[in-house]
Amino acid sequence: MQLPPLGLYVHIPWCVRKCPYCDFNSHAAGDHLPEEAYVEALLRDFASESSHLRDRPISSLFIGGGTPSLFSPAALGRLLQGLQQQSRFSDDIEITLEANPGTTEHGRFSAYREIGINRLSIGVQSFDDLKLQLLGRIHSAHQAQQAFAEARAAGFERINLDLMFGLPGQSPAEALADLKQAIALNPDHLSWYQLTIEPNTEFYSRPPQLPAEEPLWAMQQQGQALLAEAGLQQYETSAYARPDQPSRHNLNYWRFGDFIGIGAGAHGKFSSPEGVITRNWKTRMPSQYLARDKDFNAGQRVLEAGELPLEFMMNALRLNDGVELNLFSERTGLPLDLIHRPLQQAIEKGLIHAGERLQPTAQGRLFLNNLLELFLP
Numbered sequence: 001m002q003l004p005p006l007g008l009y010v011h012i013p014w015c016v017r018k019c020p021y022c023d024f025n026s027h028a029a030g031d032h033l034p035e036e037a038y039v040e041a042l043l044r045d046f047a048s049e050s051s052h053l054r055d056r057p058i059s060s061l062f063i064g065g066g067t068p069s070l071f072s073p074a075a076l077g078r079l080l081q082g083l084q085q086q087s088r089f090s091d092d093i094e095i096t097l098e099a100n101p102g103t104t105e106h107g108r109f110s111a112y113r114e115i116g117i118n119r120l121s122i123g124v125q126s127f128d129d130l131k132l133q134l135l136g137r138i139h140s141a142h143q144a145q146q147a148f149a150e151a152r153a154a155g156f157e158r159i160n161l162d163l164m165f166g167l168p169g170q171s172p173a174e175a176l177a178d179l180k181q182a183i184a185l186n187p188d189h190l191s192w193y194q195l196t197i198e199p200n201t202e203f204y205s206r207p208p209q210l211p212a213e214e215p216l217w218a219m220q221q222q223g224q225a226l227l228a229e230a231g232l233q234q235y236e237t238s239a240y241a242r243p244d245q246p247s248r249h250n251l252n253y254w255r256f257g258d259f260i261g262i263g264a265g266a267h268g269k270f271s272s273p274e275g276v277i278t279r280n281w282k283t284r285m286p287s288q289y290l291a292r293d294k295d296f297n298a299g300q301r302v303l304e305a306g307e308l309p310l311e312f313m314m315n316a317l318r319l320n321d322g323v324e325l326n327l328f329s330e331r332t333g334l335p336l337d338l339i340h341r342p343l344q345q346a347i348e349k350g351l352i353h354a355g356e357r358l359q360p361t362a363q364g365r366l367f368l369n370n371l372l373e374l375f376l377p
Helices: 035-048 073-086 108-114 129-134 141-153 172-184 215-227 249-255 286-289 306-315 326-330 336-348 362-366 368-373
Strands: 006-012 058-065 089-099 120-124 158-163 189-194 233-236 239-241 258-262 266-271 278-280 297-302
Touching: 006 035, 006 141, 035 073, 035 239, 035 258, 058 073, 058 249, 073 108, 073 297, 089 108, 089 249, 089 297, 108 141, 120 141, 120 189, 120 258, 141 158, 141 278, 158 172, 158 215, 158 306, 172 189, 189 215, 286 362, 306 326, 306 336, 326 336, 362 368
Parallel strands: 006 058, 006 258, 058 089, 089 120, 120 158, 158 189
Antiparallel strands: 189 239, 233 239, 258 266, 266 278, 278 297
């Protein structure tokens, strides 16, 4: 089996405070961030994953969280330097940093650019100050606009804005106003997705009043039209980009590529030349992750052959253009005959286009869960 491209995800789990809607592995930072100790742990964690490199270069690197922009450029610079000493970065590697307005003081963006970070994802969520307060965000709309301007001035040519709709008490007009302010900044990429209430969050225990189904549908339809008119084409369920500006790191996920995950709670996926595909995950609590006598790996499991069609489709069919038909065999090591029957059913139901691509129709994207159910083991 030909090995797929390899990405690297780095998780930094601290935030200024936990947002009430967030179900990610994030923790309030407190008065002290253990930057030096955590960078050292990340590099040891990466060294423990060296067998998964298999002579492949790292094609994309994503530093997420939490709020990675709480870490200083010096600390992140030491991290990137240490990772390069242990591996090979591709010549055109895309290195993305998640940043939140309000956690990057003036001048940091330039320093991040100097250490090799070449893409930013700025967590705006809304340009409405009242909505930001309801979401527990620590920044204002003005700070979000200022952060974007400073990132551009620092030389970042690839900037993603993270924006949500369906916020508590939000009307379609307010959702569109958010989008218009985002578009006015002329971002290269926009992650625009609906707020959902997830277990183990403050909103789950004390649910806010969210918009009903009809206004949500209006937000989605009108918002997608507005984004398309602005030249931000939808290429994935909740991702919109200008030509040649999709997130390379996320594309690797959706195309069922491999990725190493380091950091507290990070996940990874690896393929072997023999066709064995394994997922692993790291210990979640930062204090345990930093303990020198603990194993970073909290668990792993080999994916059974019967699971792979659904695992593959859950990623590939999120893409509007889908993927090449032969990518299924390339990335899973399984014959196409294995999915012939569910694929024909999907085509007959009008959920997938017939042809040389695994590409969902407009109806297939709308009823993605129904489409995926056809590939259940």
